[in-house]
Amino acid sequence: MIAERNSAASSIGANKTKRTAKVKVVTTIREMEIVIERWRGNRKKIGFVPTMGAFHEGHLSLIREARKTCDRVVASIFVNPLQFGPQEDQEAYPRDLKRDTRLAAQEKVDVLFVPAAKEMYPPDFTAQVKVGDQYIRTLCGKNRPEHFAGVTTVVTKLLNIIRPHKTFLGQKDYQQVLIIQRMVVDLNVGCEIVVLPTIRENDGLAKSSRNSYLSEEERRAAPAIYQALKLAEGMLQVGERNPKDMLEAVTKRLRTESLMDVEYVAAKNAYTLEDVNILAGRILVAIAVRLGKARLIDNIMVDVPSGS
Amino acid sequence: MIAERNSAASSIGANKTKRTAKVKVVTTIREMEIVIERWRGNRKKIGFVPTMGAFHEGHLSLIREARKTCDRVVASIFVNPLQFGPQEDQEAYPRDLKRDTRLAAQEKVDVLFVPAAKEMYPPDFTAQVKVGDQYIRTLCGKNRPEHFAGVTTVVTKLLNIIRPHKTFLGQKDYQQVLIIQRMVVDLNVGCEIVVLPTIRENDGLAKSSRNSYLSEEERRAAPAIYQALKLAEGMLQVGERNPKDMLEAVTKRLRTESLMDVEYVAAKNAYTLEDVNILAGRILVAIAVRLGKARLIDNIMVDVPSGS
Numbered sequence: 208m209i210a211e212r213n214s215a216a217s218s219i220g221a222n223k224t225k226r227t228a229k230v231k232v233v234t235t236i237r238e239m240e241i242v243i244e245r246w247r248g249n250r251k252k253i254g255f256v257p258t259m260g261a262f263h264e265g266h267l268s269l270i271r272e273a274r275k276t277c278d279r280v281v282a283s284i285f286v287n288p289l290q291f292g293p294q295e296d297q298e299a300y301p302r303d304l305k306r307d308t309r310l311a312a313q314e315k316v317d318v319l320f321v322p323a324a325k326e327m328y329p330p331d332f333t334a335q336v337k338v339g340d341q342y343i344r345t346l347c348g349k350n351r352p353e354h355f356a357g358v359t360t361v362v363t364k365l366l367n368i369i370r371p372h373k374t375f376l377g378q379k380d381y382q383q384v385l386i387i388q389r390m391v392v393d394l395n396v397g398c399e400i401v402v403l404p405t406i407r408e409n410d411g412l413a414k415s416s417r418n419s420y421l422s423e424e425e426r427r428a429a430p431a432i433y434q435a436l437k438l439a440e441g442m443l444q445v446g447e448r449n450p451k452d453m454l455e456a457v458t459k460r461l462r463t464e465s466l467m468d469v470e471y472v473a474a475k476n477a478y479t480l481e482d483v484n485i486l487a488g489r490i491l492v493a494i495a496v497r498l499g500k501a502r503l504i505d506n507i508m509v510d511v512p513s514g515s
Numbered sequence: 516m517i518a519e520r521n522s523a524a525s526s527i528g529a530n531k532t533k534r535t536a537k538v539k540v541v542t543t544i545r546e547m548e549i550v551i552e553r554w555r556g557n558r559k560k561i562g563f564v565p566t567m568g569a570f571h572e573g574h575l576s577l578i579r580e581a582r583k584t585c586d587r588v589v590a591s592i593f594v595n596p597l598q599f600g601p602q603e604d605q606e607a608y609p610r611d612l613k614r615d616t617r618l619a620a621q622e623k624v625d626v627l628f629v630p631a632a633k634e635m636y637p638p639d640f641t642a643q644v645k646v647g648d649q650y651i652r653t654l655c656g657k658n659r660p661e662h663f664a665g666v667t668t669v670v671t672k673l674l675n676i677i678r679p680h681k682t683f684l685g686q687k688d689y690q691q692v693l694i695i696q697r698m699v700v701d702l703n704v705g706c707e708i709v710v711l712p713t714i715r716e717n718d719g720l721a722k723s724s725r726n727s728y729l730s731e732e733e734r735r736a737a738p739a740i741y742q743a744l745k746l747a748e749g750m751l752q753v754g755e756r757n758p759k760d761m762l763e764a765v766t767k768r769l770r771t772e773s774l775m776d777v778e779y780v781a782a783k784n785a786y787t788l789e790d791v792n793i794l795a796g797r798i799l800v801a802i803a804v805r806l807g808k809a810r811l812i813d814n815i816m817v818d819v820p821s822g823s
Binding site: 236240247248250332333334335336337338339341342359360363364367368389390393394395396397 | 544548555556558640641642643644645646647649650667668671672675676697698701702703704705
């Protein structure tokens, strides 16, 4: 089923245009495949932005880059049950398809692909795609053994359906990006992965659909995450090479906010996600915290000269 | 690297033609992708026959069907290390690239794809594709937990590289066929799987590259496998509905050959590979034996009317 949605761009407040923006919403795999077959036959370069919806500026920055560099743009919205654990926020995850459709239209997305969970995972579905435990059993995967296998499985399905030339991902989910890149290389998927910088609020908080869970008080505490990352960056810049000392300082900074429950603070080799004994080379500094009902993550990458 | 191989078709005995048959041999993934990109751009229907080489009439029947129904035919030869256990015959597996190249040329294969293991699995390779344990931990996977994950992983890679419209597989490896079908459906691979009947010697022995391991005496014993399957078929046709009784009779028939070491004899639901309490519906009867150095498998499918 393909539905044409009309939405007056003028209804989005500040952004007043006279044009009526439209986006095609496709809800079945078969219809999506037919659209792709036609585009591929006409040699269109296809850009793909996979999302779980609840669009914010991070998503829109990915869509804009796809729009700029590809002939056709597909954004998908799918809250993937495989990547949520039994205690996690799948049911509560923010959904606003009407608003997302309007924003997609405004950004000139060609197709918004919104498949149903029961078509993506029929009762006899059993397949799984994953990469090695060194990538998926650390950081955000440490206590969620199935999480990243759920991510690579759904991304494999989406890439097979949409067959994009380029897929656009945000650095905020760095581990996810690295895992998808590994999967694409290992399995010869033949799709370029384009990674774009984390989009932040003015006070540094990384944009995330889950920020909507925060109370006012929690929201005031949240920028400490980015401040802690900047502290790490500063320490690396002035010569800190001991990961233990740096991580202790970062953790201490986070704990100045009493509402913040620190899940992990880590410094890793950015290519392999291995622990490092000395802070040198490309270092990923990554944080996950719980703040009220929200689990928030953020990271920065710092290139540390090996010789210094 | 692409090498054009010439081989005089007249050198293959009975099949005398005046034409000099040629087949392009491609050994790198990048070159293969370039060829496929060109064919896809020209809207050619691509047929694919994945093999481990040592071609016999079974392989040739798959190639001929691909040739008949597709514009372009790729056969791959890759003895996939992921699907061999540590105690298995990977090193001994018969290889004869020169003969395979000659036969591929004769059958008008367009490209023989012969990738190197070190390019298929570089040192940092970790990805894995698999389907549910109910398909991979039974029959030929029972004591080889990694075997079928190795199969689906390599087939995923090959399908991503070759992007065929149709892939041709032989029913002799029925469990493998079912698992690949499940994987293709579950992951939306968008490739048709065409299954062709088992090709047999005059005495009923299923053609297999591993038959070359058999001594003369073992070769004389080997047809008992098919005879045991025909016994099962006959019992089903005359109304046997008790799997235990049938499997005992089949096992007894196999054991009349003292050289034969029975690994399993099984009757399963042909779609789910589940055990059945009553022989009804589409039944897979499958056998695996060891005969000297060879591990041989065979199967038949019988449609048993539920009401009878």
